[in-house]
Amino acid sequence: MIITTGIACLLLVGTFLVLVLLRVPVAFALGIATIPVVVLDIRLTPFLIMDRMFQSYDSFILLAVPFFLLAANLMNSGKITDRLIELSRVLTGWLPGGLGQVNVAVSMLFAGISGSSTADAAGCGKILIPAMIKQGYSPRFAVAITACSSVMGVIIPPSILMVVWGGVMSISVGALFLAGAVPGFLIAAALMGTVYAYARIYDYPTAGKPSWRDFCSAFKGAWLALMTPVLVIGGIVGGIVTPTESAIIAAFYSLILGMFVYRTINPKELVSVLYETGRFASISLFAIGTASAFGWMLAYYNVPRLIVGLLTNLEFGQFGTSLVIAALFLLFGLFIDAIPTIIILGTVLFPVATAAEIHPVVFAIIGIISLAFGLVTPPYGLCLLISASIANLNVVHVLRDTVIILMPMLLILLIVILFPEIALWLPKTLMPATFK
DSSP states (O other): OOOOHHHHHHHHHHHHHHHHHTTOOHHHHHHHTTHHHHHHOTTOOHHHHHHHHHHHHOOGGGGHHHHHHHHHHHHHHTTHHHHHHHHHHHHHTTSSSHHHHHHHHHHHHHHHHHOOHHHHHHHHHHHHHHHHHHTTOOHHHHHHHHHHHHGGGGTSSSOHHHHHHHHHHTOOHHHHHHHHHHHHHHHHHHHHHHHHHHHHHHTOOOOOOOOHHHHHHHHHHHHHHHHHHHHHHHHHHTTSSOHHHHHHHHHHHHHHIIIIISOOOOHHHHHHHHHHHHHHHHHHHHHHHHHHHHHHHHHHTTHHHHHHHHHHHHTOHHHHHHHHHHHHHHHHHTTSOHHHHIIIIIHHHHHHHHHTTOOHHHHHHHHHHHHHHGGGSTTTOHHHHHHHHHTTOOGGGGHHHHHHHHHHHHHHHHHHHHOTHHHHHHHHHHOGGGGO
C-alpha cells in the first residue's frame, strides 16, 4: 500500500496528538507516531527511520548541548548564582520593586552564562522566590516574574536553542548569538518596566541603596563568572573556536571556578552534577532523534511544499508571513518542548520564510523568541511549573500575573517582526562576512 500525503499527515499528526493527550513524553510520542505510517506504506522500513535518527546525531555542533547544560549546572552547584544575585542587587535593587528588579537582572546575567532557561528558573528561583515572599511580595508575582524572566536564558547568547537551530538549518551560530542580544535586552527592559509598575501599584519595597564599597565587593565576587560570555561569544564571533568548542570551554571554566577558585564544589557534588547533566542531555538529544525522523517523514510526503504553496497563494507578504510564523511557534510551544519544535516546525516553515524573503537569522530569532514564551505558558510551561513548585503554588493561581507580565514581552516580539534590523544590526556589524 502506498499512502497519500493527506493520509500520511493525518496519521502522523493525529497519532502524535493522541499520544500527547495521553501524557506520553513528547520524545517518545514523536517516534511512536511514525510507526503506523511505516507499517502501512510498503516503501518504508523501520531501519530507514532508525537511519534518519542516527543521521541526526551525526552533527559535531550538537555536542554543544550537553556541555552548555553542564556549564549551567556547575554554575548553580558552585554557588556562582549567588554571586550574580549579589551583583544584580547592587545594580538594580535600589529601584522600585527592588528584588523583582534583581530577579530580572540576574536572569539576564545568568542567560549570558548558561544558555538554559530551566537552569535559570531552578537556580535563581530557589533563592529569590522565598526572599521576595519574605519581604512582602505577592507569591504569585514572585513566581510569575521568575518564570517570565527565565525565558531570557534561550534568547540572550549563548543559547542552547540557537545551537540546535544553527545545526539543523546550517545557519551561523555566531550570527544567531549576536542577533539574540538586542531583543533579549529589550525584553529585560520591558520586564523591569513591568516590575516598576507593579511596585508603584502594590507599594513593593526596594532592596536598599548600595554604597560604592558594596558595588566593588559584588563586582569582585562576580567578575570571573561574567567572563564566561566573553569567552564563549567572543571566541565564536572572532572565529577562534566553534560553538561546540566554546561550550566545552564554558563547562571547564565553570568547573575550575567551582572546584579550585571559589571551592564550592566537592568531588561528590561533581558526580551528582555530571549525572543530572547526562540525564537532561539524553532527554534533549533523544528528542532530536525522534523529531528528526518525524520531520523527515513529513518532508517525504511533501507536507512542507504544500504549506509553502498554501501560504504563497494567500499572499500575506513579509510582515503577514512573519506573524503567521510567530503564531505557529507560539501555538506549538504551548504543547511541545522547543527542541523538537525547531526540528519539525522550523524545517517545515524555513522554505515559507525564504519564499517571503525573511532573512534566515530573523526567521530564527522570531521562532526562538516565540518558543521561549512556551516555557511559561501551560500546559507545557516548564519554567512556570518549576517556579510554582518552589513556592508550593498551583500553576492556575499564577496565570493572571503571568499573562500580565507576558504582554510587554509579546510587544517586543511584534517590534522585532516589524523592524527586523533590530535583530540583524549586531551580527551585520560584527560579522559582516556572514551577510555577503
